[in-house]
Amino acid sequence: MKPVTVYDIAKEANVSVATVSRVLNNTAPVKKSTRDRIVELMNKYQFQPNALARSLSKKETGMIGIILPDITNPFFPAVLAGLEQEARSKGYTFFLCDTVSTNGDSKEQYERESQYLSLLIEKQVDGIVMIGGRINLARPSESMVTEVVDISKRVPTLLINGHLPGQNIHSICVDEREGGELATQHLIDLGHRDIGFIGGYQSMANSIHRVQGFVKTMEKNGLKVRKEWILDGGFSVEKGKLFMNHLLSLPERPTALFCANDLVAIGALKSAYNAGLRVPEDLSLVGFDDVPYASNSIPELTTVSLKCYDVGKSAAEHLHQMITKNKVSRKTKIRPELVIRESTAPPKGLN
Amino acid sequence: MKPVTVYDIAKEANVSVATVSRVLNNTAPVKKSTRDRIVELMNKYQFQPNALARSLSKKETGMIGIILPDITNPFFPAVLAGLEQEARSKGYTFFLCDTVSTNGDSKEQYERESQYLSLLIEKQVDGIVMIGGRINLARPSESMVTEVVDISKRVPTLLINGHLPGQNIHSICVDEREGGELATQHLIDLGHRDIGFIGGYQSMANSIHRVQGFVKTMEKNGLKVRKEWILDGGFSVEKGKLFMNHLLSLPERPTALFCANDLVAIGALKSAYNAGLRVPEDLSLVGFDDVPYASNSIPELTTVSLKCYDVGKSAAEHLHQMITKNKVSRKTKIRPELVIRESTAPPKGLN
DNA sequence: AAACTAATTGACAACGCTTTCAATTGTGAT
DNA sequence: ATCACAATTGAAAGCGTTGTCAATTAGTTT
Numbered sequence: 001m002k003p004v005t006v007y008d009i010a011k012e013a014n015v016s017v018a019t020v021s022r023v024l025n026n027t028a029p030v031k032k033s034t035r036d037r038i039v040e041l042m043n044k045y046q047f048q049p050n051a052l053a054r055s056l057s058k059k060e061t062g063m064i065g066i067i068l069p070d071i072t073n074p075f076f077p078a079v080l081a082g083l084e085q086e087a088r089s090k091g092y093t094f095f096l097c098d099t100v101s102t103n104g105d106s107k108e109q110y111e112r113e114s115q116y117l118s119l120l121i122e123k124q125v126d127g128i129v130m131i132g133g134r135i136n137l138a139r140p141s142e143s144m145v146t147e148v149v150d151i152s153k154r155v156p157t158l159l160i161n162g163h164l165p166g167q168n169i170h171s172i173c174v175d176e177r178e179g180g181e182l183a184t185q186h187l188i189d190l191g192h193r194d195i196g197f198i199g200g201y202q203s204m205a206n207s208i209h210r211v212q213g214f215v216k217t218m219e220k221n222g223l224k225v226r227k228e229w230i231l232d233g234g235f236s237v238e239k240g241k242l243f244m245n246h247l248l249s250l251p252e253r254p255t256a257l258f259c260a261n262d263l264v265a266i267g268a269l270k271s272a273y274n275a276g277l278r279v280p281e282d283l284s285l286v287g288f289d290d291v292p293y294a295s296n297s298i299p300e301l302t303t304v305s306l307k308c309y310d311v312g313k314s315a316a317e318h319l320h321q322m323i324t325k326n327k328v329s330r331k332t333k334i335r336p337e338l339v340i341r342e343s344t345a346p347p348k349g350l351n
Numbered sequence: 352m353k354p355v356t357v358y359d360i361a362k363e364a365n366v367s368v369a370t371v372s373r374v375l376n377n378t379a380p381v382k383k384s385t386r387d388r389i390v391e392l393m394n395k396y397q398f399q400p401n402a403l404a405r406s407l408s409k410k411e412t413g414m415i416g417i418i419l420p421d422i423t424n425p426f427f428p429a430v431l432a433g434l435e436q437e438a439r440s441k442g443y444t445f446f447l448c449d450t451v452s453t454n455g456d457s458k459e460q461y462e463r464e465s466q467y468l469s470l471l472i473e474k475q476v477d478g479i480v481m482i483g484g485r486i487n488l489a490r491p492s493e494s495m496v497t498e499v500v501d502i503s504k505r506v507p508t509l510l511i512n513g514h515l516p517g518q519n520i521h522s523i524c525v526d527e528r529e530g531g532e533l534a535t536q537h538l539i540d541l542g543h544r545d546i547g548f549i550g551g552y553q554s555m556a557n558s559i560h561r562v563q564g565f566v567k568t569m570e571k572n573g574l575k576v577r578k579e580w581i582l583d584g585g586f587s588v589e590k591g592k593l594f595m596n597h598l599l600s601l602p603e604r605p606t607a608l609f610c611a612n613d614l615v616a617i618g619a620l621k622s623a624y625n626a627g628l629r630v631p632e633d634l635s636l637v638g639f640d641d642v643p644y645a646s647n648s649i650p651e652l653t654t655v656s657l658k659c660y661d662v663g664k665s666a667a668e669h670l671h672q673m674i675t676k677n678k679v680s681r682k683t684k685i686r687p688e689l690v691i692r693e694s695t696a697p698p699k700g701l702n
Numbered sequence: 703a704a705a706c707t708a709a710t711t712g713a714c715a716a717c718g719c720t721t722t723c724a725a726t727t728g729t730g731a732t
Numbered sequence: 733a734t735c736a737c738a739a740t741t742g743a744a745a746g747c748g749t750t751g752t753c754a755a756t757t758a759g760t761t762t
């Protein structure tokens with residue numbers, strides 16, 4: 001019942017473990033006859049080398065750890081898919097760390113990030129990628145940043161769509177601001193002048209950037225941004241509904257809405273629909289991220305694509321370079337792209 | 352730059368590594384004064400024990416491997432969430448194995464499953480959970496089953512919503528057939544007589560069971576099931592559209608559709624919508640799984656809930672029992688539940 | 703056949719932790 | 733003091749690989 005080891009094989013083949021190791025790794029020539037004998041034994045016993053022992057000895061595990069906030073948010077599986085695909089082709093394997101907390105307490109979430117960070121070190125992963133969570137905070141606490149800075153000194157660490165103030169950790173991200181500009185300009189080009197922004201958190205970098213792109217573009221076009229049409233406080237469908245409901249209760253309403261992400265847009269869409277508004281006839285909606293949801297709603301969502309898959313893929317490539325100690329530029333940017341679908345149209349008066 | 356080891360700590364504290372290990376694991380009493388000294392050094396050097404070494408020695412890793420077909424399908428993150436939450440609370444950690452193949456080749460997918468199965472053994476995971484893929488095949492190849500049977504003898508293995516013909520591997524699953532009955536009866540109770548079934552694969556157990564529940568209930572109610580209204584060949588939104596389009600081209604159409612999963616239902620919904628049909632007025636739709644999508648569409652999908660989160664959670668508990676060698680019943684069933692939302696209504700003529 | 707280079711192999715020390723067994727130290731009782 | 737016993741500790745043997753260095757064997761060349 002005990003697993004067979006190189007030692008067992010060696011003994012039965014009348015060779016030393018060194019030789020067995022050699023055929024196992026093709027690390028040095030072995031006479032054909034003895035190699036055959038060993039291979040045969042390996043098959044006979046279904047020998048599977050113990051990766052722990054191997055890693056301990058070689059000081060490399062081929063594992064990369066990924067810390068993300070919530071696997072249930074479709075955005076993360078989307079980038080994960082690209083990451084996985086690429087990393088796998090390079091021989092890496094995955095350690096999934098979901099920091100979601102049952103009660104939605106973000107303090108607990110950051111706490112969990114810390115735990116996982118240590119854990120990954122202990123597990124001796126070859127690299128770490130972080131996405132979402134503290135690295136998306138506009139102003140993370142001192143300890144939060146030093147913690148990951150320390151980590152990044154011990155093992156190649158890559159941030160996806162995030163950064164740490166005052167630090168210069170490797171990252172790959174897409175220009176959120178530009179995305180915000182794209183979306184807003186699209187709406188303006190359609191003829192909208194009364195545009196609102198909903199979703200996100202003022203404490204998070206991505207939200208801030210998206211809003212900045214929005215505001216900048218509005219002003220560039222000589223349009224006024226109305227404070228009461230900028231609502232934040234969440235990234236979920238549920239929150240999207242709430243935001244929309246609030247907007248609906250206002251005396252004056254925007255004709256178009258730029259949503260902090262697709263989920264919020266979906267929520268807004270639902271609320272608008274329930275209130276009898278038609279999208280895009282009565283209200284234009286643009287989302288952000290381009291998760292699968294976006295193209296499956298009715299109407300399909302116009303959105304700015306973060307190109308999740310590509311981001312994931314680049315991340316894997318970048319991290320691989322870091323691990324193999326090739327030099328890479330510290331930051332790599334990916335440009336977002338506007339995907340025009342069905343949820344945007346000229347405002348009503350303009351037909 | 353080298354990581355500090357128990358040995359380093361021991362030396363500086365003037366004790367043996369055994370003692371260091373003891374304070375590290377609280378595995379035996381250590382005099383307060385020396386314990387304090389050691390703890391202090393650990394902090395000073397930010398000592399983090401090497402989990403590889405520890406696992407090698409203890410013969411346990413605290414890792415559980417999970418093999419799934421495609422993280423991008425929202426169903427899997429949903430059960431993963433429950434699994435993760437529960438497993439984490441028990442001190443386990445995750446090894447993610449996504450077997451998706453870029454080109455959608457299922458042969459390649461099964462191949463990948465084999466690779467991951469070996470890999471997990473090599474990595475010495477404490478347990479394995481499989482979901483989807485070959486364990487959902489109605490008639491998997493001989494080698495596919497012996498492979499996982501062999502694995503299950505080496506390490507606790509649990510199947511979620513799957514089985515292997517002629518074997519008796521631990522599994523936790525929800526009764527697909529009953530789900531099919533629930534959905535169908537609901538439609539019939541609403542007054543529908545012309546009901547179709549779309550989606551799934553005739554080669555897959557879950558599809559077969561769902562159809563069986565459908566057929567059985569139809570017959571029980573004295574209704575005829577029409578061959579031409581049973582379409583299979585996929586689980587995606589895209590396929591759902593195709594199925595619907597085909598149905599639309601038929602001279603006679605069903606007034607209600609039971610879809611193999613929510614994604615297919617969404618696809619059908621979109622096609623119906625594009626064809627000018629209104630759901631549920633002109634067509635009733637019921638999905639299966641109850642992924643987040645289901646409650647975010649317009650109209651919201653009536654569906655049979657697989658209670659993904661619960662399934663994941665039970666799986667974690669079950670596997671934990673297996674790992675700790677407590678006795679558990681080999682199979683645990685979870686009952687599906689009909690969730691009535693907005694996509695179903697009495698057929699038109701009946702108002 | 704001797705000398706020499708090339709091809710194969712084996713011994714053994716890491717890798718960093720846990721665990722067993724025995725040795726040492728400390729304590730209160732006598 | 734002395735003894736019995738409990739509380740602490742240390743030495744060393746694993747755990748299953750890899751990798752280095754030296755030794756052995758085989759193959760050429762003269």
